[in-house]
Amino acid sequence: MKDSLLSHFRKTISLGREKEEYVLSKFNLSKIKKRDFLLESNTTCQYLSYVRKGCLRIYNIDDYLLESNVYFAVDDWWAVDLKSYIECSPARFNIQALTDCEILAIHKLNFNQLLNDVPELERWFRILLQNALIASENRINYKMSFTAEQRYLEFIKKYPTLESQISQKHVASYLGITAEYLSKIKAKRSKRKS
Amino acid sequence: MKDSLLSHFRKTISLGREKEEYVLSKFNLSKIKKRDFLLESNTTCQYLSYVRKGCLRIYNIDDYLLESNVYFAVDDWWAVDLKSYIECSPARFNIQALTDCEILAIHKLNFNQLLNDVPELERWFRILLQNALIASENRINYKMSFTAEQRYLEFIKKYPTLESQISQKHVASYLGITAEYLSKIKAKRSKRKS
DNA sequence: CGTCTATTTGAATGTACTCAAAAGCGGTGG
DNA sequence: CCACCGCTTTTGAGTACATTCAAATAGACG
Numbered sequence: 001m002k003d004s005l006l007s008h009f010r011k012t013i014s015l016g017r018e019k020e021e022y023v024l025s026k027f028n029l030s031k032i033k034k035r036d037f038l039l040e041s042n043t044t045c046q047y048l049s050y051v052r053k054g055c056l057r058i059y060n061i062d063d064y065l066l067e068s069n070v071y072f073a074v075d076d077w078w079a080v081d082l083k084s085y086i087e088c089s090p091a092r093f094n095i096q097a098l099t100d101c102e103i104l105a106i107h108k109l110n111f112n113q114l115l116n117d118v119p120e121l122e123r124w125f126r127i128l129l130q131n132a133l134i135a136s137e138n139r140i141n142y143k144m145s146f147t148a149e150q151r152y153l154e155f156i157k158k159y160p161t162l163e164s165q166i167s168q169k170h171v172a173s174y175l176g177i178t179a180e181y182l183s184k185i186k187a188k189r190s191k192r193k194s
Numbered sequence: 195m196k197d198s199l200l201s202h203f204r205k206t207i208s209l210g211r212e213k214e215e216y217v218l219s220k221f222n223l224s225k226i227k228k229r230d231f232l233l234e235s236n237t238t239c240q241y242l243s244y245v246r247k248g249c250l251r252i253y254n255i256d257d258y259l260l261e262s263n264v265y266f267a268v269d270d271w272w273a274v275d276l277k278s279y280i281e282c283s284p285a286r287f288n289i290q291a292l293t294d295c296e297i298l299a300i301h302k303l304n305f306n307q308l309l310n311d312v313p314e315l316e317r318w319f320r321i322l323l324q325n326a327l328i329a330s331e332n333r334i335n336y337k338m339s340f341t342a343e344q345r346y347l348e349f350i351k352k353y354p355t356l357e358s359q360i361s362q363k364h365v366a367s368y369l370g371i372t373a374e375y376l377s378k379i380k381a382k383r384s385k386r387k388s
Numbered sequence: 389c390g391t392c393t394a395t396t397t398g399a400a401t402g403t404a405c406t407c408a409a410a411a412g413c414g415g416t417g418g
Numbered sequence: 419c420c421a422c423c424g425c426t427t428t429t430g431a432g433t434a435c436a437t438t439c440a441a442a443t444a445g446a447c448g
């Protein structure tokens with residue numbers, strides 16, 4: 001059940017059987033249904049959530065109540081509002097399941113204890129943050145340098161199975177365009193092909 | 195000379211006099227001139243560089259040789275291509291001084307040794323990454339939700355002294371617009387005021 | 389002083405948005 | 419199992435935001 005989480009850790013650190021058991025014991029499995037919320041803005045984000053299965057969107061609501069998807073957490077990723085989690089501040093983001101999901105979550109307090117008991121995890125967490133930062137910087141470049149159509153193609157390449165699972169308006173929101181315009185991009189593309 | 199770096203560390207961790215000395219001893223001061231490069235793409239980023247004074251731009255060059263500024267490193271920030279630094283991969287970014295700068299740099303090998311000798315630094319580094327990630331996620335939201343003019347106003351608010359020090363084309367590139375369009379935004383604004 | 393780069397301005401163009409209407413689709417209850 | 423409701427997607431016309439290209443002007447620097 002927690003195999004996928006285990007192999008996730010093994011990608012960056014090696015703990016040995018005993019510590020592995022201990023770390024995994026602090027995570028709890030929960031299943032959440034499509035459209036349910038893992039986090040709502042203005043509450044505090046208290047859990048680190050590993051996505052074992054399914055897809056969630058982490059999204060922002062701006063001053064005019066418009067939503068924009070910051071990122072998707074799919075199999076083997078993490079869903080968290082980092083700022084809120086770290087600073088105990090009200091969450092900026094909402095986290096919502098786009099499909100039925102299986103989550104392995106750990107409460108902040110337990111995670112902090114783990115960081116004390118198993119210092120190797122500091123390294124793992126640092127690397128997680130590094131990768132997230134690198135991905136985020138890439139995202140800025142894409143948005144800056146590419147047109148909506150180019151970004152859409154990159155999206156398909158990066159998440160080849162995701163498009164069929166979620167609605168297009170969420171893809172559009174991730175790409176930073178309106179649902180209508182994404183529809184037009186796709187229409188134009190399928191016309192070109194034929 | 196290294197006072198500013200010391201107070202930078204003290205913001206997030208407390209080390210005690212002795213360890214502080216030790217950590218600081220690993221950093222070397224260097225002065226670099228306006229327009230000089232701290233890093234050129236396709237070389238490897240081997241240093242963590244603390245900006246004691248001045249301003250640098252970290253920028254990307256896309257497939258069509260167009261530059262876009264990813265971020266500015268100003269007083270009390272860090273300049274690094276994280277991906278290259280961590281993975282020893284060819285740098286995606288260039289780092290160039292926009293003003294004369296004073297840099298406190300530490301080589302990767304020395305930094306790794308510090309992380310071993312002074313484990314408190316893991317925490318500091320993790321927090322640095324956290325903050326960078328939070329800033330980067332914010333940046334995505336701005337680019338998604340706001341017009342160029344709104345982003346320009348946010349830029350002025352966030353870096354009140356920067357605009358007078360660097361050329362507008364660099365500001366435009368950071369905002370993700372052309373230099374011409376930024377010029378038009380400013381013209382429109384000063385017309386409105388009068 | 390001359391050269392090189394940065395900035396301004398204008399006209400034409402392209403990219404993406406808004407609004408509205410129609411069609412499609414999925415889930416729910418009778 | 420069908421009918422209906424609400425939400426998503428498509429399509430079109432009109433518009434706004436931002437770019438391109440070109441030419442003129444202004445600044446920076448040796």
